[in-house]
Amino acid sequence: MTLSAATLPTLPADVHTPVYERTHHAPGVVHLGLGAFHRAHQAMVFDQLLAGGDMRWGIHGVGMTRPDLVNQLRAQDGLYAVRVADGQGVQWQVPGALWRMNVAATERDAVVQAIAAPATRWVTLTVTEKGYTPALGQLLLDGLRLRQQANLPGITVASCDNLQGNGHKLLALVKAAASAQDGAVLLWLDTHCAFPCSMVDRIVPAATPEVLAAAQEALGMPDHCALSTEGFWEWVIEDRLADPQDAALLQSAGVRVTRDVHSYEEAKLRLLNGSHTAMALMGAITGRPFIASCIGVPHIRAFVHRLMGQEVAPHLSRSDWADYRDALIQRFGNPYLKHSVHQIATDNSQKIPQRWPPSVLGQIAQGASFELHALAAAVFVRYTLGVDEQGQAYPLNDPQAERLMALGAAQRTEPEACVRALLAREDLWGRALPQHATWIARVTHWHQQVLLHGVDAVVQQGLAQEA
Ligand code: CS2
Numbered sequence: 001m002t003l004s005a006a007t008l009p010t011l012p013a014d015v016h017t018p019v020y021e022r023t024h025h026a027p028g029v030v031h032l033g034l035g036a037f038h039r040a041h042q043a044m045v046f047d048q049l050l051a052g053g054d055m056r057w058g059i060h061g062v063g064m065t066r067p068d069l070v071n072q073l074r075a076q077d078g079l080y081a082v083r084v085a086d087g088q089g090v091q092w093q094v095p096g097a098l099w100r101m102n103v104a105a106t107e108r109d110a111v112v113q114a115i116a117a118p119a120t121r122w123v124t125l126t127v128t129e130k131g132y133t134p135a136l137g138q139l140l141l142d143g144l145r146l147r148q149q150a151n152l153p154g155i156t157v158a159s160c161d162n163l164q165g166n167g168h169k170l171l172a173l174v175k176a177a178a179s180a181q182d183g184a185v186l187l188w189l190d191t192h193c194a195f196p197c198s199m200v201d202r203i204v205p206a207a208t209p210e211v212l213a214a215a216q217e218a219l220g221m222p223d224h225c226a227l228s229t230e231g232f233w234e235w236v237i238e239d240r241l242a243d244p245q246d247a248a249l250l251q252s253a254g255v256r257v258t259r260d261v262h263s264y265e266e267a268k269l270r271l272l273n274g275s276h277t278a279m280a281l282m283g284a285i286t287g288r289p290f291i292a293s294c295i296g297v298p299h300i301r302a303f304v305h306r307l308m309g310q311e312v313a314p315h316l317s318r319s320d321w322a323d324y325r326d327a328l329i330q331r332f333g334n335p336y337l338k339h340s341v342h343q344i345a346t347d348n349s350q351k352i353p354q355r356w357p358p359s360v361l362g363q364i365a366q367g368a369s370f371e372l373h374a375l376a377a378a379v380f381v382r383y384t385l386g387v388d389e390q391g392q393a394y395p396l397n398d399p400q401a402e403r404l405m406a407l408g409a410a411q412r413t414e415p416e417a418c419v420r421a422l423l424a425r426e427d428l429w430g431r432a433l434p435q436h437a438t439w440i441a442r443v444t445h446w447h448q449q450v451l452l453h454g455v456d457a458v459v460q461q462g463l464a465q466e467a
Helices: 036-040 042-051 067-075 108-115 134-149 166-176 180-192 209-219 246-252 262-286 291-295 298-315 321-332 348-355 357-365 371-383 401-412 415-423 437-453 455-466
Strands: 029-032 059-063 082-086 089-093 098-103 122-125 156-159 198-201 227-229 234-238 256-258
Touching: 029 042, 029 108, 029 134, 036 042, 036 227, 042 059, 042 246, 059 067, 059 108, 067 098, 082 209, 089 209, 098 108, 108 134, 134 166, 134 180, 156 166, 166 180, 198 262, 209 227, 234 262, 246 256, 262 291, 262 298, 262 321, 262 348, 262 357, 262 371, 262 455, 291 298, 291 321, 298 321, 298 357, 298 371, 298 455, 348 357, 348 371, 357 371, 371 401, 371 415, 371 437, 371 455, 401 415, 401 437, 415 437, 437 455
Parallel strands: 029 059, 029 122, 059 098, 082 227, 122 156, 234 256
Antiparallel strands: 082 089, 198 234
16 A cells, blocks of 8 residues: 555654645646656645645646656655655655646646646746746647637746746747737736746755655655655745735745845855755766765865855845855755755756856956856866766766767867867857856866866865965
8 A cells, every 4th residue: 555545544643644625626736847846845835825725726737758757646646755854853744735647748738728727827837947948838828828718817827947037038938939820818928927937945856765765664655756855945936926916825835925036046046056066066076976975075065165155155136145055055964865966967058057157257257266166167077078086987967968978078188178169168158158268278277187186186276276
């Protein structure tokens, strides 16, 4: 007997379970991207709203590509356990907000119908950086067009991916999918729908066998979809919602609804995600499997602390960055989160543009040092070799994997040409950095050092130089 609606009442009393009736209402939220993050973040916020008696927050969850995950969740009636664990304690909880499930790749029409369903009030998205494709714009537009034609109310469409100005990007994508016949839909979309920007934050690693075993232990039965996360979570959303009354509701569940999402977005992308990428690459090359193992190394910890304080913070509009940085270093060290460095290094080509170049450009504009970012970029170049310092090979999981590996392959024989070729890519670094001679020279310098002395020694060198 696995976890399911039938076995829910038999769970141990210390596991928090949904106290509301899960089957009597139609979902009010369609969520695209049913990965670990959504299930341990927003699905738990909506679970709180449901527990408060507002039955409009059930989720119709859409896996974009993976039928295996959706099938497992279906077999468990959308139920899964989340271990919330950090220095404050350990608690298991089964959120009950996931009511229906589909796979976009194979059940597209069901997804379009879900967006167009009368009960739907929100569409939320966590489809990852590489998910912002014309096909996504078309999917949303097809659902929204049906709503408009049926005279249904407009909805809030909230991108929750790690992209700056994510709401604007999503709206542009939907509009780009429109054809000459779509004038009425576009007008309706502008007047009745809202595409707020939002910043979401919670560290939710992909589940490991260890977490599944811990779930079995805690629940007294198997749960093939169990997850592990930290106590901390944050959701900041722009106060631009199709139904303005949702603002107070979300706030009651701990969401921050504000005019100014921008300052939260940029701080999170550059401090949290930017450090994540730097540590993930260092960990991958030095053979340290988890973020906690990286931040536990004094020189990596010092590197991340300085990267944030010296090269990122000066360009943030969020004034409480020092507290944020210190809290982040604590969170990275959470021993319960086995957050794989290779998971974070996935899709580097899509992640680096948001995470590093804005800080480098900020430093350049102020005539300040960007050595720590140059060192991190050198570590990225070294990473494209696909083999760690112990000679262990690892795969590059990236839509650009082949090209990155082709460019990186010759770095042992022609290091300078290699660095130049990788730094010339405007899709990674933007327009200005590929032209910046000092940036290129400094990355080339650190890259040579990394090849000669290894990542650990070079991180220590970098710290000594920037002290
Ligand atoms: C991570 C994020 O995988 C990654 O690229 O940096 O998933 C990170 O854990 C979340 O954004 C935290 O909110």
